[in-house]
Amino acid sequence: MTSQDETLREKASRLMNEYEALGPRPGGESAYTEGILAYQQLLAEYPQDARLHLEFGYLQECRGRNLIRAAAGCYERAIELDPDWDKPHYQLILARSALVESERVIDLYKQRLAAAPDQIREYRFLAHAYLRNGALEEASQVIAAGRRLEPDDARLLDIEAEVLDAAGRREEALAIWQRLKERDPEDLSPYFMSAFTLEALGRYREAAAEWHYIIGWMEAHDDAVHTTWPKEMLAGIEAKLAGEAS
Amino acid sequence: MPADDLRSRMWRELLALTPDRWPAIRHAVAARIAAELLAQLDRPPPPGSRLHRERHLRAERICHREVA
Numbered sequence: 001m002t003s004q005d006e007t008l009r010e011k012a013s014r015l016m017n018e019y020e021a022l023g024p025r026p027g028g029e030s031a032y033t034e035g036i037l038a039y040q041q042l043l044a045e046y047p048q049d050a051r052l053h054l055e056f057g058y059l060q061e062c063r064g065r066n067l068i069r070a071a072a073g074c075y076e077r078a079i080e081l082d083p084d085w086d087k088p089h090y091q092l093i094l095a096r097s098a099l100v101e102s103e104r105v106i107d108l109y110k111q112r113l114a115a116a117p118d119q120i121r122e123y124r125f126l127a128h129a130y131l132r133n134g135a136l137e138e139a140s141q142v143i144a145a146g147r148r149l150e151p152d153d154a155r156l157l158d159i160e161a162e163v164l165d166a167a168g169r170r171e172e173a174l175a176i177w178q179r180l181k182e183r184d185p186e187d188l189s190p191y192f193m194s195a196f197t198l199e200a201l202g203r204y205r206e207a208a209a210e211w212h213y214i215i216g217w218m219e220a221h222d223d224a225v226h227t228t229w230p231k232e233m234l235a236g237i238e239a240k241l242a243g244e245a246s
Numbered sequence: 247m248p249a250d251d252l253r254s255r256m257w258r259e260l261l262a263l264t265p266d267r268w269p270a271i272r273h274a275v276a277a278r279i280a281a282e283l284l285a286q287l288d289r290p291p292p293p294g295s296r297l298h299r300e301r302h303l304r305a306e307r308i309c310h311r312e313v314a
Contacts, residue, residue: 110284117280118273138287145283149276 009052012038016059023066035059068095086121093129102133120150127159131166139163154183161193170197188214199237204244208237 015035022028096105123146130139165173177190195210
């Protein structure tokens with residue numbers, strides 16, 4: 001509902017409410033597009049206005065949630081089209097977890113496990129779903145059960161390392177990642193995980209060594225485009241090392 | 247012969263003797279493992295756990311219209 005003497009601020013607020021209510025439904029997208037423009041104009045004029053920043057942020061947060069929900073729909077479709085492909089399952093778990101829809105995703109993977117109890121991937125998915133939702137005890141239970149089926153499964157081991165790390169048992173997590181690096185030096189995941197944990201422990205030199213390995217591996221494998229962010233992480237750690245030295 | 251070697255050799259020979267039975271045995275064992283696990287997991291999350299808090303968070307969001 002618009003009125004002729006509506007101020008720009010009232011208009012922005014109305015559009016934010018409309019997008020919040022409608023999301024991807026008819027009328028929602030145009031409210032979002034107009035709302036963004038209205039807030040950008042207002043913020044250019046009133047850059048110190050906290051309420052404007054809050055509302056503009058919230059409009060973007062709503063948009064982000066809807067985009068993640070749309071991404072989850074894409075992953076579900078990918079799973080339907082290629083049921084043997086693991087990757088969209090892990091993405092779906094991350095997306096649903098970001099939407100605070102843990103019960104939905106956990107229930108889905110419980111049902112899948114009940115339907116295919118001899119498939120080790122179902123234990124991996126369910127353990128991952130619990131881990132991503134902070135349910136560490138449940139994740140450990142799933143890992144233990146999966147291990148009864150496949151005692152030496154590398155993916156379950158990797159998830160266990162993350163569970164231990166999240167529980168503050170970082171040395172144990174680092175030891176597992178070390179084992180995984182020895183098993184498969186081409187898998188960068190344990191290097192990334194070790195880098196974060198070593199930095200959190202204040203072991204900056206070791207963390208820097210992990211980032212050097214990651215960057216070197218990517219450059220050697222013609223993947224220099226993905227080194228931007230690792231280089232930023234390395235620069236941050238080197239700055240901390242320089243701070244320690246001074 | 248060390249006990250582990252003996253066990254693994256017996257296991258291999260057993261599998262070799264019953265190749266057609268192995269998938270069914272594995273499935274039956276797995277079904278039991280999964281059933282025990284799912285029964286454990288189906289208990290409600292303990293108060294203070296993240297899953298428990300998430301239920302409250304979701305209820306609060308709905309109350310305050312904070313869901314897009």
